Amino acid sequence: MASSLGLPSHAVASLLPSHTCKIHSSVPKCVLIFSTSSKSQFCGFKFSHSSSPLIPCFSSFKTPISAQVNKGSVPPSFTLKDQDGKSVSLSKFKGTPLVVYFYPADESPSCTKQACAFRDSYEKFKKAGAEVIGISVDSSASHKAFSQKYRLPFTLLSDEGNKVRKQWGVPADLFGVLPGRQTYVLDKNGVVQLIYNNQFQPEKHIDETLKILKRL
Numbered sequence: 001m002a003s004s005l006g007l008p009s010h011a012v013a014s015l016l017p018s019h020t021c022k023i024h025s026s027v028p029k030c031v032l033i034f035s036t037s038s039k040s041q042f043c044g045f046k047f048s049h050s051s052s053p054l055i056p057c058f059s060s061f062k063t064p065i066s067a068q069v070n071k072g073s074v075p076p077s078f079t080l081k082d083q084d085g086k087s088v089s090l091s092k093f094k095g096t097p098l099v100v101y102f103y104p105a106d107e108s109p110s111c112t113k114q115a116c117a118f119r120d121s122y123e124k125f126k127k128a129g130a131e132v133i134g135i136s137v138d139s140s141a142s143h144k145a146f147s148q149k150y151r152l153p154f155t156l157l158s159d160e161g162n163k164v165r166k167q168w169g170v171p172a173d174l175f176g177v178l179p180g181r182q183t184y185v186l187d188k189n190g191v192v193q194l195i196y197n198n199q200f201q202p203e204k205h206i207d208e209t210l211k212i213l214k215r216l
Helices: 009-013 109-120 122-127 140-150 160-168 204-215
Strands: 040-042 045-047 079-082 087-089 098-102 131-136 155-158 182-186 192-197
Touching (some): 079 140, 109 122, 109 131, 109 204, 122 131, 182 204
Parallel strands (some): 098 131
Antiparallel strands (some): 182 192
């Protein structure tokens, strides 16, 4: 039976699907939409109506960690499908600084804000000689729609089954019910130089990442 967890409204709002972010004026704006169905699922959550609004009932998102990527280590390689359904391997980026960020889900407000922030700073990453990859459990089709909608210039990979998330040891948040938001910076030799985890301040991932890239 799923347990219930009370959260502040601002924290819950950051977990719900939305189509808004601070983006260029050419990209359409939209507002936060709450599901009206009695049972909607998002990121392993099961939301149900009750007398107390905005208090979700969580189904378990406990991801066993089979490995732990640490600073100074070389993470396990992988091959995943991108938003166009093409296979992309980590080894493809050998010789280039790489930013790999794991995020909970396409279209959630915080994840959209993070993706748009990476987009808006993408030229700075290119100037630093780095590439950016976003990884979540969403399908390639979901990634494609997300990428097209917000004009994301970087690669999104589909980690169906959370295989790579488990291999890299990305920790879950909120007592294991929410997929973690974690960013890794790899140097041109594939060695991890930064691991940054912050669930509710997604834009800080960009700031911290650019700081370390300037030192490489």
